[in-house]
Amino acid sequence: MIKNFYSYLLIAGSFVSLNATAQDAIGYQTPPKEIADLLLAKPTPGVSIDGKAEWILFSERNSYPSVEELAMPEYRIAGLRLNPNNYSPSRQNYINNFSLKNIKSNQTTQVTGLPSPLYAGNLSWNPAETKIAFTNTTQKGVDLYIIDIATKKAVKTNKAFLNVVLGSGLTWLNDNTIIYRTATKPASAAPTKPLMPKGPTIQQNLGKAAPSATYQDLIKSPFDEQLFEFFATSQLVKNTAGVETPIGKPAIYGTVSLSPDKNYLMIETIRKPFSYLVSAYGFPSTVSITDLAGKTVKVVAELPSSEGTPSGYDNTQNVARSFDWRDDEPATLV
Numbered sequence: 001m002i003k004n005f006y007s008y009l010l011i012a013g014s015f016v017s018l019n020a021t022a023q024d025a026i027g028y029q030t031p032p033k034e035i036a037d038l039l040l041a042k043p044t045p046g047v048s049i050d051g052k053a054e055w056i057l058f059s060e061r062n063s064y065p066s067v068e069e070l071a072m073p074e075y076r077i078a079g080l081r082l083n084p085n086n087y088s089p090s091r092q093n094y095i096n097n098f099s100l101k102n103i104k105s106n107q108t109t110q111v112t113g114l115p116s117p118l119y120a121g122n123l124s125w126n127p128a129e130t131k132i133a134f135t136n137t138t139q140k141g142v143d144l145y146i147i148d149i150a151t152k153k154a155v156k157t158n159k160a161f162l163n164v165v166l167g168s169g170l171t172w173l174n175d176n177t178i179i180y181r182t183a184t185k186p187a188s189a190a191p192t193k194p195l196m197p198k199g200p201t202i203q204q205n206l207g208k209a210a211p212s213a214t215y216q217d218l219i220k221s222p223f224d225e226q227l228f229e230f231f232a233t234s235q236l237v238k239n240t241a242g243v244e245t246p247i248g249k250p251a252i253y254g255t256v257s258l259s260p261d262k263n264y265l266m267i268e269t270i271r272k273p274f275s276y277l278v279s280a281y282g283f284p285s286t287v288s289i290t291d292l293a294g295k296t297v298k299v300v301a302e303l304p305s306s307e308g309t310p311s312g313y314d315n316t317q318n319v320a321r322s323f324d325w326r327d328d329e330p331a332t333l334v
Helices: 001-023 033-039 222-232
Strands: 046-049 055-061 076-077 080-083 093-100 107-110 121-124 131-137 142-147 153-156 175-182 234-238 243-251 254-257 263-270 285-290 296-303
Touching: 055 076, 055 121, 055 175, 076 142, 093 121, 234 254, 243 263
Parallel strands: none
Antiparallel strands: 046 055, 055 093, 076 080, 093 107, 121 131, 131 142, 142 153, 175 234, 234 243, 254 263, 263 285, 285 296
16 A cells, blocks of 8 residues: 555656646746736836927837846946946836927927837937937947937937946037047956956955945955956047047046036046945045046046945035036136
8 A cells, every 4th residue: 555655656746747847848928918908008208398398309118128138147346237248237227219299380200210129218408409319228239329300310320339337428518519438348358257266355444433334236356346447447539420539548437527618527537446335436536627638637636435434324524525517607616
């Protein structure tokens, strides 16, 4: 009797194993149409209106990222989550269509010349509000497109892929020239992780109390430092009619701001040593003023790491910070 019982168990186990193997080939399951329509209903389009209230740009988005987008590789370093294939943040909810509406005539027109599929973001109107720049992210890199309001057509205008790891940084110099950051090397040239680290990762507080908030995805090793430096380094360029002209030398550009008279740039560049306690935006940095060729006119501040910021959300370091241009002066900082 006991022998027969064990035989039944073996037979039942073999059926379970066969069933489990057969399920490996099953694809993604879909819910009933009513539930799918409810979940995948398109959200209300985004709206951007020009200053003269003549044109409305409608931006359509998907409700959720696709499985293909979620399957893309992701690095988590320095408080950032980036796609190592294309110098862009990962897991973004992109715009998938543009249309323009003339407010006077109440007529809506589909923008032509859009890439397919469209993964757009970072909209920016030129000063005269006759053109709109946006980025389009592909599996290989990030491109820059310009929509001409008169023709309702989008045209790709960059030669080198953009680097938007630390933000898009799209800045219109005038109605026909735009400043942005480009990748300096192909993504395939990224450092590869060594099989054996050079040594242990050591941190010490040197006898000082240093309370700090807890951040996700920080740098944890010298290899993470190499990855951050590689993917965050970019070249500042200005693009006029598709011709890209370098501004200065490659660096880790945090923020770039144009003076009101459009003769100078205020640039914050991140420098070493990279912190293991705060994200990239808390790393040591240099704030400087340059001309439009990238030549340094004045170094404004050498800012330390934010590791030493007193605890508490309303506390700040005792250093100069939050630099900005005065809007009522040609080139004056506050």
